[in-house]
Amino acid sequence: MARSDEPIIRVRGLRNQFGEQMIHDGLDLDVRRGEILGVVGGSGTGKSVLMRSIIGLQQPTAGEITVFGEPTLGRDETETVDIRKRWGVLFQGGALFSTLTVAENVQVPLREFYPNMDPALTDQIASYKVVMTGLPPNAGPKYPAELSGGMKKRAGLARALALDPELLFLDEPTAGLDPIGAAAFDELTRSLQRTLGLTVFLITHDLDTLHAICDRVAVLADKRVIAIGTIDELIATDHPWIAEYFSGPRGRAAVQSQHAAQARTTS
Ligand SMILES: Nc1ncnc2c1ncn2[C@@H]1O[C@H](COP(=O)(O)OP(=O)(O)OP(=O)(O)O)[C@@H](O)[C@H]1O
Numbered sequence: 001m002a003r004s005d006e007p008i009i010r011v012r013g014l015r016n017q018f019g020e021q022m023i024h025d026g027l028d029l030d031v032r033r034g035e036i037l038g039v040v041g042g043s044g045t046g047k048s049v050l051m052r053s054i055i056g057l058q059q060p061t062a063g064e065i066t067v068f069g070e071p072t073l074g075r076d077e078t079e080t081v082d083i084r085k086r087w088g089v090l091f092q093g094g095a096l097f098s099t100l101t102v103a104e105n106v107q108v109p110l111r112e113f114y115p116n117m118d119p120a121l122t123d124q125i126a127s128y129k130v131v132m133t134g135l136p137p138n139a140g141p142k143y144p145a146e147l148s149g150g151m152k153k154r155a156g157l158a159r160a161l162a163l164d165p166e167l168l169f170l171d172e173p174t175a176g177l178d179p180i181g182a183a184a185f186d187e188l189t190r191s192l193q194r195t196l197g198l199t200v201f202l203i204t205h206d207l208d209t210l211h212a213i214c215d216r217v218a219v220l221a222d223k224r225v226i227a228i229g230t231i232d233e234l235i236a237t238d239h240p241w242i243a244e245y246f247s248g249p250r251g252r253a254a255v256q257s258q259h260a261a262q263a264r265t266t267s
Pocket of ligand 1: 048050
């Protein structure tokens, strides 16, 4: 059983290698219970591979990973079923099954982990999750092809929340959304995280998301996490990539838009 002050995710000495290509080497990371941790890094630095390693979809070459205080590597699916039930994942692009309706997509994890659940209850839970993510109640019978990009993301989120997880993995949730849709999705993430007491591991390139909702940010570069902290703490480090990322033109614009949003909520 994990202690409450223990990191909810603990990664030590992670190595991931594909042939000659070394993606991670000696990567360490702690994710604290109850935080929204943003994970950033240049394209190809291995953010998705890191997430896939933590959730067991990628077998690392070396290292240790514990989630909820339980080691996850080198264990088969039946041994980790009680851990996997406690997290939800929104993959890049939503990753909905195109031949299933929204409600049926949300029911997939329920059917996988609770095959004997009463179908009426499965239906009820799915309807509740659909509404919880801000989709109209009539979205349930729709197919993914009938949804806008933002609605697809919400449907993917509803599926990720199907099992009432404690831990949520979001891989580039606002990619492809217009700025208003992205800001609305950020707000939804923050409000669900607060209401449900979630811990969120959030991969993003979206500087507005980092400023608006992340408690801390981990920076991937040079095959490991080179820095982790609040944005102010990161800016205070003198790493050139971090300085360029947060203090370049887009970083400055994100700060300005965050200040404007704060001014609107206090006026
Ligand atoms: N199964 C795999 N086999 C071989 N190479 C892989 C595999 N999975 C990922 N890679 C490689 O690992 C590297 C890191 O990929 P990853 O998708 O984690 O990057 P990322 O940081 O999430 O990038 P982006 O920001 O562009 O999404 C890439 O060069 C990718 O091609």
